[in-house]
Amino acid sequence: MNEELANTVGRAARVARSRLGLTQADVAERVGIAMDVYSRMERGRVLPSVTTLRRMCQVLGLDANVLLGLREAVPEVGVAPAVEPRAEDPPSLRRLVRTLRALEPEELRSVKRVVQGALGLLRR
Secondary structure (H helix, E strand, C coil), X not given: CCHHHHHHHHHHHHHHHHHHCCCHHHHHHHHCCXXXXXXXXXXXCCCCCHHHHHHHHHHHCCCHXXXXXXXXXXXXCCCCCCCCCCCCCCHHHHHHHHHHHXXXXXXXXXXXXXXXXXXXXXXX
């Protein structure tokens, strides 16, 4: 394994993830890999497969050349992150909100009814 490349990929991924306000678990979930694997990538312990590298670029909003250290990242002026995290929200809540945002209106109404019913039972 090329350790210099692994460190470069990890550093670029960490910077991009922080810029977006995401946790390692958030990125790992979106990329479709285990959180511990993503963590090892960020620490430069392992290189991603080409498929994983592509998904990381999509999730982190990076050009592959930036992730591979072939080009410097161009700062995006005036562009808000895709997710506006609230510091007080735990990662599990942020993941739940992302899941809910992806639902169709009818699916969201169904989930709302289930949650309201469950809360009604808990309050008894």
